[in-house]
Amino acid sequence: MVNKKVSKKDIAKLLEQWGQQFIVFAPSRESGVAAFAEWDGKDTGFLDWYRNTVVPPKASFLPPMEEMFHFQKGEEGYSIEPSAGEENKRLLFGVRPCDARAMAIVDMTFKDAYEDPYYLSKRKNALLVGMGCTNPCESCFCTSMGVSPAESADVDLMFTDIGDEFLIEEVTDRGKELIAKTKGLKEMNKGDEAKAKQSKKTAYDRVTRKLDTEGIKDRLLASFDDQEYWEKVAAKCISCGICTLLCPTCYCFDINDELVKQEGTRFRSWDSCGFPLYSKMPMENPRQEKWRRVRQKVCHKYEFYPMTFNVIACTGCGRCIRLCPVNWDITRVIESVPNKTGVKK
Ligand code: SF4
Ligand code: SF4
Numbered sequence: 001m002v003n004k005k006v007s008k009k010d011i012a013k014l015l016e017q018w019g020q021q022f023i024v025f026a027p028s029r030e031s032g033v034a035a036f037a038e039w040d041g042k043d044t045g046f047l048d049w050y051r052n053t054v055v056p057p058k059a060s061f062l063p064p065m066e067e068m069f070h071f072q073k074g075e076e077g078y079s080i081e082p083s084a085g086e087e088n089k090r091l092l093f094g095v096r097p098c099d100a101r102a103m104a105i106v107d108m109t110f111k112d113a114y115e116d117p118y119y120l121s122k123r124k125n126a127l128l129v130g131m132g133c134t135n136p137c138e139s140c141f142c143t144s145m146g147v148s149p150a151e152s153a154d155v156d157l158m159f160t161d162i163g164d165e166f167l168i169e170e171v172t173d174r175g176k177e178l179i180a181k182t183k184g185l186k187e188m189n190k191g192d193e194a195k196a197k198q199s200k201k202t203a204y205d206r207v208t209r210k211l212d213t214e215g216i217k218d219r220l221l222a223s224f225d226d227q228e229y230w231e232k233v234a235a236k237c238i239s240c241g242i243c244t245l246l247c248p249t250c251y252c253f254d255i256n257d258e259l260v261k262q263e264g265t266r267f268r269s270w271d272s273c274g275f276p277l278y279s280k281m282p283m284e285n286p287r288q289e290k291w292r293r294v295r296q297k298v299c300h301k302y303e304f305y306p307m308t309f310n311v312i313a314c315t316g317c318g319r320c321i322r323l324c325p326v327n328w329d330i331t332r333v334i335e336s337v338p339n340k341t342g343v344k345k
Pocket of ligand 1: 236237239240241242274324326328
């Protein structure tokens with residue numbers, strides 16, 4: 001339900017107010033690339049430059065490197081001391097609809113048979129404030145993946161840009177509660193709704209890249225053993241891992257211990273199925289060749305995830321296209337999967 005609005009010039013005051021209850025994260029270029037970072041209490045310049053972040057918001061819940069616990073070896077074996085848990089609630093301001101959907105997709109894995117306490121302790125208390133796109137990138141294809149650039153059911157509040165102001169939509173009860181406690185918001189008027197409608201339509205129409213995913217799960221299944229095809233698809237990939245590390249739906253991690261004498265710390269850090277050592281096991285590496293690793297990346301998103309969770313693990317955010325150093329393009333790959341299913345499209 002949309003019933004409130006806020007002036008862009010009052011966003012700092014709004015975040016300041018929310019900062020009394022939450023640690024507020026907002027888009028920032030402080031680290032050298034656009035990423036969600038703890039808001040510095042004054043800068044709202046991101047409203048002018050922000051299209052989407054390079055580092056997706058998953059990093060706020062699954063950081064690139066994270067301490068899991070400390071351990072110490074004593075006379076009676078090892079003792080373990082958990083790392084400090086998450087106590088403060090986070091509010092992420094400005095999450096794009098594709099990335100909010102990606103968080104919902106990652107949640108499925110971390111809430112599945114094994115509940116990941118590190119991820120969930122941060123995620124369950126977090127509030128996502130979405131912001132519709134006004135200027136999608138050429139590489140975005142969210143509208144082909146069931147995501148709207150302007151609307152989202154995966155956030156708590158949704159902001160729509162109507163010029164000098166944002167309309168605020170309450171999406172969840174938690175969002176509604178926050179708005180009820182927030183001071184200084186204005187009531188929307190009759191003309192605002194028409195402006196929001198136009199703004200949403202413009203955003204939708206600007207996503208011009210399209211991808212037809214009909215039957216993709218079965219096409220991939222039928223082409224799994226087509227080595228010649230996968231070798232062709234993988235030819236130019238240099239296994240840098242960027243497309244997976246910065247994909248908002250990828251969540252693989254590696255675990256390492258840092259040990260000094262009798263004590264140490266266990267960390268986990270982002271990993272990628274694109275790396276040659278990723279699947280190395282004591283006796284063998286089932287994905288030694290690059291084409292097998294590229295096949296894994298594509299099939300995990302478009303075949304295995306739909307088999308497990310009934311959803312494609314790609315939101316069309318376009319990062320893997322924008323950021324790949326050799327212009328590998330997942331939409332061209334999905335379009336080129338041979339149809340060996342015997343079913344005509
Ligand atoms: S970003 Fe490009 S080159 Fe790097 S692993 Fe992905 S597809 Fe390969
Ligand atoms: S596969 Fe590419 S387009 Fe799809 S969600 Fe990941 S980074 Fe975005």
